[in-house]
Amino acid sequence: MATESQYSGVWIVIPAFNEAAVIGEVVADVRSVFDHVVCVDDGSTDGTGEIARRAGAHLVRHPVNLGQGAAIQTGVEYARKQPGAQVFATFDADGQHRVKDVAAMIDRLGATDADIVIGTRFGTREGSRPPFFKRIVLQTAARLSRRGRRLGLTDTNNGLRVFNKKVADGLNITMSGMSHANEFISLIAENHWRVVEQPVEVLYTDYSKSKGQPLLNGVNIIFDGLLRRRTP
Template identity: 30%
Template sequence: MTEEQQQKTREQRGRKTTSADAQIQSTEDEQTNLLVGIPAYNEEVGIGSTILAAQRHADHIVVVDDGSSDDTIEIAKQAGATVLQHDTNRGKGGAVKTILEFARSTECENLVLIDGDGQHKPSDIPQVIGPVTDGDADIVIGSRYLETDADDETPLYRRFGQRILDVLTTGRTGTKLTDTQSGFRAFSADAIDSLRLQTDGIGVESEMIDTAVRQDLTIEEASIDVRYEGIDGQTYNPLHHGLTVVTFILKLVRDKHPLIFFGLPGLLLTVAGALYGLDAILIYQSTGTFYPAKVLVSGFVTIIGTLGIFCGLILNRISNMIDRVHEVGI
């Protein structure tokens, strides 16, 4: 068989591997009911079985290979998935953004994201996508902790770290979620169109929640099972993952909620400086002893705090104006 015939055969089977941008442009006229997207980086161990299991529930499966150096691409092709390839490793957020762009190009009705390392069970897809197809939610997060399970395999240290990230992620949005860092998610067509993400890193799950809340998208959770034993996929060190997400969340608060980021510490510094100065005044009144160091420190801290408050107010106003411009489409 000639090379031209081989190429034609691959295209007919829908298993062509190409650059992400070229593949997205070539699928603009296709329509899919349920698309399953799998971001993958060196996932040769679990990607094949994940795809095969997901095919029982999906109309189309797309794998975004994020610069893998192993056989992830070949195995994903053999399993029957469409493979989009990044030339270099962009990070999980970059892979998720490519999946969302592909979903928009195919005009799919619903999208499910799952990890490719085998931790997620594709058999849970129906219960995760259910609230979306029923019209009850725009985004459903597959939660590992929604229900108490005596057989839960999640290590204690991982659960503790996840809980801290949950508080940091949802604290500023008011949304009550039990598993903000789960990569198992379902999206409606409105959510697919609305989620224009910026981060390329592993803070993408937190950015999704923040963007969804700002876009007035409804978020629900559905209980899922995960596997940790025997999983040999490419995963981040829990400490590295946690610190990276915390750093991203702080940047997100700084950029989108500057009044909290600058104003709250400024208020605390102002109060602390005022109390410290008041203590110096009371000592002077009662003993006649003057402590210039106390007065200087009090004044410096109070000034810094006041500047923080005003900085937060000004930047918050600017942020609101930018959001208003985006809303009206100027």
């Protein structure tokens, strides 16, 4: 259990869309370590927002679904206005991320001169790698990201990020869907924010694997990378 003084300036941002089955447990897990959690209910129709609020999260609602990028931007804008907020993290709502990885990334941020720490599924930790097809897609997307390569990043679509207030104040995500991850990388390069990677484990549960259309999402990630490859 963390002490209040250790993480009192940390805010965890959780974008969520129709995650009623797991959001209560996810928020409770995060709040077992971090006091300050903001959940952005991105137009859910299944009670996600109210469940997150009852679990102890600050709740911000989008009246319609605007996409994960917009939800992250809304959550960061809310968090950066809070008194004493100094460190921020983005954390997925479907139970794939581990709270202890966030804590390790926050420690890494404090121990280096980095402005942002991004999780990577391609570190040395056993069990951290995604399933075969997803691994191929993510590694291909990272290789297609010219700016990601210049920054030395191996997992440009990882949603687990920890960053300081300079990044939070300068963050201006305008893209939704899978494209927001590449926009995040572009903002790092354009603003000359110092970035490092931290090996993390992503938990591919039956629930998380059952959501969405993995094949279509994979094609979108690669297609977006091909379009952005032309960007210097």
